Amino acid sequence: MPTPIAIISCEVFEIELKQLLTTRPHVKRLDLIDWGLHNEPKKMPAALQAKVAEVESDPAVEAIVLGYGVCSRGTEGIVAGRCPLVIPRAHDCITVLLGSKERYAEYVASNPGTYWYSPGWNKHHLAPGKGRYDTLRSQYVEKFGEDDADYLMEQEQAWFSAYSRATYVHLTIGATDADRAYTRECADFLGWQYDEQRGDPKLLQDLLDGPWDADRFLVVPPGQQIRFTADERIVEAV
Numbered sequence: 001m002p003t004p005i006a007i008i009s010c011e012v013f014e015i016e017l018k019q020l021l022t023t024r025p026h027v028k029r030l031d032l033i034d035w036g037l038h039n040e041p042k043k044m045p046a047a048l049q050a051k052v053a054e055v056e057s058d059p060a061v062e063a064i065v066l067g068y069g070v071c072s073r074g075t076e077g078i079v080a081g082r083c084p085l086v087i088p089r090a091h092d093c094i095t096v097l098l099g100s101k102e103r104y105a106e107y108v109a110s111n112p113g114t115y116w117y118s119p120g121w122n123k124h125h126l127a128p129g130k131g132r133y134d135t136l137r138s139q140y141v142e143k144f145g146e147d148d149a150d151y152l153m154e155q156e157q158a159w160f161s162a163y164s165r166a167t168y169v170h171l172t173i174g175a176t177d178a179d180r181a182y183t184r185e186c187a188d189f190l191g192w193q194y195d196e197q198r199g200d201p202k203l204l205q206d207l208l209d210g211p212w213d214a215d216r217f218l219v220v221p222p223g224q225q226i227r228f229t230a231d232e233r234i235v236e237a238v
Helices: 011-023 035-037 042-056 091-098 102-110 119-124 128-146 148-162 177-190 202-211
Strands: 004-008 025-033 064-067 085-088 114-117 163-168 192-197 217-218 226-228 236-238
Touching: 004 011, 004 042, 004 202, 011 025, 011 177, 011 202, 011 217, 025 042, 035 042, 035 128, 035 177, 042 064, 085 202, 091 102, 091 163, 102 128, 114 119, 119 177, 128 148, 128 177, 163 177, 177 192
Parallel strands: 004 025, 004 064, 064 085, 114 163, 163 192
Antiparallel strands: 085 217, 226 236
């Protein structure tokens, strides 16, 4: 029988996880965390640490699975007192959706300048595109006036120059024609190429089910913490 677990995850995986959990009674609870912490990664460790403490007080839980990667080092330093922590060896959610760190590295090497879209990311995040542009400009005009709004939008749009491709990645779960069309519209507005990648659910499924092999997952014993590494391991326990 699989280990009774709890999942603490960024809400960008909400769509995929809620479907996968319909057939996994060993998952005792799912706690989703606001994706907005990615905009303030220095606040993420404290928020996750508080949630870990809350979740491991539940006696039904024997291990805690993190639906995160390194995520701008926002998971670094997390420690549990009773339960082992399990985290995929991934820089971010895109690795999990693609199915492996190797596929992620290969795609990025072949397609530099990629900005990623996914069902969960599109749902919870105001992605680069016309909708984001119009929303932000309206907010800036209301707060600062037309001239300052134009300047601020120039600054907002400047960082997009580092990108040239919008890639929609999905596990088929939550992928709709409307979501694809939305991503294409974002790409067209920004002058980017569009690509679609069907991911591999195996990494996410094995994160939920185990066994957690050392090549793809880090199992952090109670009392040890997660630390980012600058090598192919991505994370280690210290």
